[in-house]
Amino acid sequence: MFPNLFPTPNGQQFGSLPVMPIQAMTQQATRHARRVYVGGLPPSANEQTVATYFSQVMAAIGGNTAGPGMGDAVVNVYINHEKKFAFVEMRSVEEASNAMALDGIIFEGAPVKVRRPSDYNPSLAAALGPSQPSANLNLAAVGLNPGSSGGLEGPDRVFVGGLPYYFTEPQIRELLESFGALRGFDLVRDRETGNSKGYAFCVYQDVAVTDVACAALNGIKMGDKTLTVRRANQGSSQPRPEQESVLLHAQQQIAIQLVLLMLAVFLQRLMLQPPATKVVCLTQVVTVDELRDDDEYEEIMEDMRTESSKFGTLVSVVIPRPQLDGSASPGVGKVFLEYAGVDGATNARAGMNGRKFGGNEVVAVFYPENKYYAGEYDG
Known part of the structure; x- marks a missing residue:
């Protein structure tokens, strides 16, 4: 009777169908919450050194949850050597959350970033285990200060977008701290060039000011850019009625802060601008991936010659390319x-500074002629 009601392929009986072990199903379902992204690895890193290091560090800070003698916290490591990052799979969801406190730790002489992977699903992870690091971790044992740059997960994380590329980290922090001290802050930078990508994340020590800060800062004009400030995991949030008077005062204060900040940035850029020379340096124009491809490189070179010749007699164009082995150049x-x-x-600097190129705002400055002729392009 039952085989007729519920037919199976090729007449197989239910008992003969392959069944995935429960443990394997559980591991697959929790994998997104058990992995952490580790970025900025040195070229010498490999799977074994990363696994050994993070297992030892987790033990040192008290981040293991399985207890002594139960093996290492790290069960698997995948490394992308070209882009210098790894996915480190932890034994449990709780241990992965504890590993998030290791952001900024020094690995083989270089600070590395520890983040959630792109497939991390906060809503699903919430049902699998703790999503925040334990408050009892001994981070000082590995040279980290609690709250220095970690702690940027959870519902109170704030996204700050539309930042001018020339704003420095201290200037952005000063703007955000108009509403209160920060528990964590991260200005997102290009992994290859180290330049600001125009957005950041932060968490306030007093999470009650989060919505006020978002409402006060969101939509503010800064030069030709407009700030987008909101909770990272939600849409735009509105302050509660009891916060409206606080918000009004905050908006008045932020207006003053912005005037002072813009004045400071203007003076800083004026002082940093070198004297006029025959050489102009452009940034925020090309990406590393574009420079790797020979055809794209030639197209960019030709476009630059054509566009730059409009401002005067062009003598030469230099666009440094990355090394074939991926090392810094x-x-x-x-x-x-x-x-x-x-x-x-002078005409080129005035005409190209602030223009949009590939969605980015070009920054044009004079460059010392002696360094250019010596082939020194790292200034």
């Missing part, structure tokens, strides 16, 4: 334009 991400005279360079 001075000046990658910059474009150097040499003109026959200072007038051409």
